[in-house]
Amino acid sequence: MQAPPKGGTPWNWGFAGDDWNGVDASGRPWRCLSGLRQSPINVPPLSVRRDGLLSSVLNLLGSGGDETNEIPRNLRTSWFYPRLVSNGSNVEVINNGHTIQAEWLSPFAADVQIAVPALQFNTATVTAVLSMDAYDPAVRVRATPLQFHFHATSEHALVGRYFPLEMHIVHRVTGLPACDAAGGCIMVTGVLFELGSGGDNPLLEAIWEAMPLREGAINFLRAGADIRLGDLLPPLSARNYVTYEGSLTTPPCSEGLLWHVFLQPQTISQAQVGVYGTCDKATGDTYICRLRPNKEGVRVWMVSAACLRVTTAA
Ligand SMILES: [Zn+2]
Numbered sequence: 001m002q003a004p005p006k007g008g009t010p011w012n013w014g015f016a017g018d019d020w021n022g023v024d025a026s027g028r029p030w031r032c033l034s035g036l037r038q039s040p041i042n043v044p045p046l047s048v049r050r051d052g053l054l055s056s057v058l059n060l061l062g063s064g065g066d067e068t069n070e071i072p073r074n075l076r077t078s079w080f081y082p083r084l085v086s087n088g089s090n091v092e093v094i095n096n097g098h099t100i101q102a103e104w105l106s107p108f109a110a111d112v113q114i115a116v117p118a119l120q121f122n123t124a125t126v127t128a129v130l131s132m133d134a135y136d137p138a139v140r141v142r143a144t145p146l147q148f149h150f151h152a153t154s155e156h157a158l159v160g161r162y163f164p165l166e167m168h169i170v171h172r173v174t175g176l177p178a179c180d181a182a183g184g185c186i187m188v189t190g191v192l193f194e195l196g197s198g199g200d201n202p203l204l205e206a207i208w209e210a211m212p213l214r215e216g217a218i219n220f221l222r223a224g225a226d227i228r229l230g231d232l233l234p235p236l237s238a239r240n241y242v243t244y245e246g247s248l249t250t251p252p253c254s255e256g257l258l259w260h261v262f263l264q265p266q267t268i269s270q271a272q273v274g275v276y277g278t279c280d281k282a283t284g285d286t287y288i289c290r291l292r293p294n295k296e297g298v299r300v301w302m303v304s305a306a307c308l309r310v311t312t313a314a
Contacts (some may be wrong), residue, residue, distance in 0.1 A: 008252065023084035024252040039246030039259060040155035040190075041164065041170040071243070072134035077238075077260055079189065080111040081145070081229035088223030090278050095212040098250060101149035102207060110229075112143040112171055114187060114258070122264060126173045126185035126258050127245040143171035143187045150227065152276045154192055155249055163265055164273045165193035167232065173258075186248075187258040191232060196267025203232050208272055213279050222282070 009022025009030070009138035022030045032038070084091060090106040116129050132138065146169055154166035169189040179185035200208075206225035212218060221227070233239065242264045247255040258300070 003202065022251055028252070030252040031247060031255055032251055033248055035253055035255050037081040037245050037247055037255045038253060039188075039249050039257070040157075041244065042157040043242050043261065043263075045249040050272075059072050060081060075129075075132055075134065075136075075138055076239075077114050077143075077241075077243070078112065078166070079230065079233055081233075082109055084108055084227040084229065086221035086223055086225045086227075089220050091221035093207055093210040093212065093221060094218045095215055099149040099151060100207075100211050100236040100276070101147050102221075102248065104145045110144065110145050112145065112187075112189075113140040114143055114173065115140050116176060125256055126176060126179055126187065127256060129258065130243065130245055133307040141173060141175040143173050145229070146170050146172055150276065151249075152273065156192065157191055158192070158263065163192040163194050163290065164267050165219065167191040167193070169229065183254070183307055185258070185304065187260070188206065188246075189233075191234075192262065193268040194265040195270055198267065199271075200269045200272055201267055204268065204272055208275055211275065211279055232266060234262050234266070238264045 009023045021033060030219075084104055087106075090104060092102065092103045092105065094101045102151065114126070114129060115132070115138040116126065117132055118139045126141075130209065149168055150171075151166045151168070152164060154163035156166060157163075167190070171187040171189070173179045173185040173187055176185065206221055209225075210219040210221050241260045242263065243258065243260045245255070246257050246259045247253050248257065
């Protein structure tokens with residue numbers, strides 16, 4: 001059992017999913033069971049272009065039917081993250097009992113930009129970007145990274161395939177009046193990791209080294225170590241992604257988030273996966289992922305997965 005999240009229902013999710021209902025701190029019901037735009041999803045097969053690359057698709061959850069829809073180059077999201085160098089006390093690695101999360105206490109001059117409709121009436125939400133086409137006038141707004149964290153195994157699946165690790169970079173969208181008025185919009189970028197044969201992923205080493213095994217513990221990244229988030233993304237030539245309107249993957253499962261999930265996995269070693277697993281065990285908890293049908297029930301490939309946190313007797 002975990003402490004209630006600031007007045008809301010505690011997260012004590014059972015195997016049978018019988019406690020998926022709850023309320024947030026303000027008494028509003030969670031959307032985990034009733035939502036129609038829930039994350040994560042099982043990304044469906046995408047059309048294959050003549051060059052053999054998977055094309056990016058837009059608005060998977062929209063009303064446009066099952067056809068894929070490549071995002072015009074001028075409307076694609078761009079990511080730039082400078083190196084984040086630790087001075088020994090400015091980058092934290094946190095075990096919050098659900099995930100391992102990295103946060104920074106010093107400025108991080110990242111430049112992530114999303115194209116949104118230029119017309120004000122279309123920018124009521126950040127997800128209005130999903131209904132744009134190549135001919136719509138667009139402006140670019142910034143998304144500022146707040147933290148990144150990991151899930152093992154992955155939450156998203158690609159055509160039914162799960163991965164040993166998924167990284168989520170959580171951004172707040174800035175510079176869009178509708179988001180400012182709503183108290184902020186969230187954009188999440190997902191990066192999948194598959195087992196590689198080339199040994200440990202050096203880009204994860206510093207974070208893994210600082211990973212606290214005990215729930216509630218916080219470690220600083222070693223002085224001199226750096227985080228190269230940009231290098232943890234696929235190379236510029238392979239940044240195909242799916243983008244869709246989804247939700248938080250944990251209660252209250254709030255919707256209206258803009259998701260990007262890269263289609264090219266990065267690599268992680270079996271040893272690194274093992275370390276992450278050790279960390280979970282140290283909390284006395286097991287993470288179990290399950291599938292549940294999407295409530296729309298129309299497109300059978302669309303399923304939402306939820307990772308249940310099951311507390312074992314300590
Ligand atoms: Zn996440």
